[in-house]
Amino acid sequence: MAEITPEEITVTDFAVREHRSLWVDAWRRLISSNTARLGMFIVAFFLLSTTFAHFFWEYEPKKDLNYSLKLKPPTLIPNEEVPSVHPFGTDKLGRDIFRRVVHGGWNSLRVGIVAVSISLFFGGLTGLFTGFYENIDTTHIEKLFLFGLTGLVLGSLSAWIAAQPIQAIFFAILGVIAAYFKDFQKGKALRMVVFAIAGALIGAILGAFVSSAVALISLIWGAITGALLSRPLEGKFFSNVMMRLMDIILSFPGYLLAIAIVAFLGPGLEKGMIAIGVVGIPVYARLTRSAVLSVSQKEYILAAQSVGEGHGRIIFRHITPNILSPIIVQTTMGLAGAILSAAALGFLGLGAIPPEPEWGSMLGDSYRYLTSGAWWAVLFPGLAIMFSVLGFNLLGDGLRDALDPKLRT
Amino acid sequence: MTPLLEIKNLKTRFFTSEGVVKAVNNVSYSMESGEILGVVGESGCGKSVHALSIMQLVQDPPGKITNGEVWLDGKDLLTFSEKEMKKIRGSDVAMIFQDPMTSLNPVFTVGFQIVEALRLHNDMTKAEARERAGELLALVGIPGAEQRLDDYPHQFSGGMRQRAMIAMGLSCEPKLLIADEPTTALDVTIQAQIVDLVKKLQDDLGMAIMWITHDLGVIAEMADRINVMYAGAIIESGNVRNIYKKTRHPYTMGLLGSLPRLDEDPGAELLSVPGLPPDLLALPKGCAFAARCGYRTEKCLEEKPPLEEIDGREHAVACWHWEEIAGSK
Amino acid sequence: MSRYIIRRIFSVIPTLIGVTFVIFMFQRLIPGDPAVAMLGEHATEESVERLREQFGLNRPLFLDREALAEGDINGFFDSQYVRYMKRLLVLDMGESIHRRIPVLETLKIRFPATIELAFFAMFIAIIIGIPIGIISAANRNTPIDSISMVGSLVGVSMPIFWLGLMEIMLFAVMLQWLPAGGRISVGVEIESITNLYLVDSILTANWVGFKDASQHIILPAIALATIPMGIIARMTRSSMLDVLQEDYIRTAKAKGLGHSLVLFRHALKNASLPVVTIVGLQMGTLLAGAVLTETIFSWPGIGRWVYDGILGRDYPIVQGGTLVIAFVFIGVNFFVDIMYAFLDPRIRYN
């Protein structure tokens, strides 16, 4: 890539220039919208207050305990019964709820942010690649790689059955050969038979060293593998497989899946982050994929392709900047959703490990005292959840209006 | 005799965030019943908006008719309430649109959409309306009309959809049919068929037609009179002979000059006059065409020329230099 | 049309199989031995082993390589997964490890409770959300629009477990208008036909039961409906706004149709397509949210039951419950696809 062709400059320029003015425009629209400004204000308020509290207002949850102040209502003026100020009241262990709400924010927001980063990273990459290869033909090298990998994956079953890892390598080679001879078009049926026999032979011969039953099973599986490898598998096929996988994850109700993951990993804030993050992956994968699909037909992508730019370069230099707007919107709203899910997990007792403060688990700790009239222990953490989530949602909504190209006419 | 349609000083504005788009500026003209009026002009000159203003269908917000009168059959439509206007639309004045692909509702059958128009304005039972809809589809030349009533728009070809739109437009026998570039989205052979169809229907039914188009060839063949629009105003108007043979406005001349043999090439498009039309957000003080005009003088930049009648009632032009142009020919 | 349905059925099958597979995997991967969990930590090794034998927990997960090496092809396929699939096919979901009650029995009682709650909540969400969306779209950029959109965004941002608690505090504890939890009051009997109490009480003309069941369902249903309601309202609005820009709306107006006919006949049917999709997807949110609402309102549904099952390592419960929930979700979305074809002739005829 030493030389830069003139075409390439124009191509890059085109995409980048279009975007610079878009971002400026979008920013202007964003700050001119009342709701978006309100959203920004709320988000900034929560981020700043919790961060400052975390670093400058010391709090040691393990030592915070005072039974004499158990479940006292909000007190602004110290009196005989409650000798200290508690604007939000105290909880069942006599802890100041205001303090715990402020510190709990640090945990709640952190879970949200990390979880969304996980979903965004894995989902985004999946969507980016599947969307791209659904529209654009794989290059020869990519095809060799994909077929080799498919061979390796399919063949590993046969390898496992016969306890011969070497088989997997053979199947990978078979895949590469299948891709290499993709022009071997002497009738699709013939091609299929040839590769099925080749696969069957690999399985059977190697399996025969173990036992005849193993040889038989390996033969059948090898033939299936060979037949599959003989198919003209295109990017579209792989992208369909990935999307089906995403469908499957999406078929599970979010919370249940997250709960199951936490149950698997064990409770704790970090586990909650992972659980919520994993559950969110398909959303981002689908969104990115559809954004990529719509963008990859655009002139600048076709131009970049026609001047022979590498696929990786097209994906990261040209496509990524052009699909950012829907992803930014989704990420902002996703943060809202993740904070909600984190709170839900916390409420069910699967979030922060006590006595660590976290909004959801504060609710879970206190709601049993509601019937005895301790409304404050439930009201304030809940308001904190609602307003922070609302802030991100307002901001995301404003971003959508600001970035939506449909309104740009 | 009062004319069928008389428009006086019509002004339509779009109040957008970038400013006020002056889409229609002081348009006045009249149409007799049974007449075919052609409206031509470059894209964006306000042809559609002026037609929509007659129907009071300008998108509001941001659009508003800020001034003028629209007399139909001796009644000023602009004083009508929305309820009264509803009765006029589709029955006295019907309109068909440019893109038949998107102008029919995809989730209702073609028959339903015609029947709906029929039953809205006539006292008909469902069965009667359906029968009439079948007749209309047959009238506009759709084979197997009766059966096609139950088809959805996506099962029709583009030409058939435009025929269906025409059938819908004609369903209540309007006195005036406004056709806004009805053939632009169709390919050339279909265009010719639609034009023939409309001519034939006009002969049979005798309604007045306002035909908005870019296609000067077709309009020469079918129209009685032509309005040439520029930047939201009429700059030349007259009968077909005068417009084509005694052209007096430099813009019209430019349009016609770029037209190869008139009567032989019905598909010829308006080719643009060099330069760009003015920004409707900021119209110049003088003549809107001055910037692109070879006859431009100080006066053109300073004062807007009025639409004056020349040659009696058959020809009018808005140009300070029309006499000079007439002399030079 | 029937071809379309058949094609949809076929495309759902891989997802269904995938779901059963994931559920199977999850149970086996969750750490902790269910046999030990069942017998308690002090059980003898021998009894644990016997139990594992009894539940097939000592079989390999998928395929038995060792059996195959000895030439036993049947043994090769005799794995936990194959047994699990075989049992699923005859709807045998086993029995709860702790309580020894067949999962299917419990499902028959608990599943209708969740379904009743979820559908009732969806009903509320739709009948409130869609009109709000239409009104907002029809009054675009007016105060009405802003208020309803910010309002529905508040709905979307609602922690429903908290809302539920606030409802209990207000309506059950302070005002004492409605019961704080449960599905029905002690002493009120409803003859079980479908186990959907509202339906059953209507079928048996049991108005006392109907009133009592309604009073119990209203609070949890509202809590559960809040988020979908906001989402549906917003979706309806944006999709109506899209449709109102379309050429065919102008055609309809040019015909002389009045405002409300244009809005409700020509725009709404087109605008309903994305709304229907979102309703299907929200069904997932509802079923998931059931875990929370059921906890707060002591609603005897499957959400809470599965949650306890997960924590208690009660495989059969987790398996049965999750499977049913996932299948309902897939089923609803399958139904949505079919609805789509009814609403949009372009899909129907392709």
Ligand SMILES: Nc1ncnc2c1ncn2[C@@H]1O[C@H](COP(=O)(O)OP(=O)(O)OP(=O)(O)O)[C@@H](O)[C@H]1O
């Ligand atoms: N909804 C709207 N908002 C703002 N401006 C509009 C709107 N509709 C039309 N305009 C403006 O009004 C002017 C006239 O538009 P109109 O559609 O009448 O042009 P036209 O002569 O019909 O062009 P064409 O031949 O392309 O159909 C254009 O400059 C257009 O930008």
Ligand SMILES: [Mg+2]
């Ligand atoms: Mg137009």
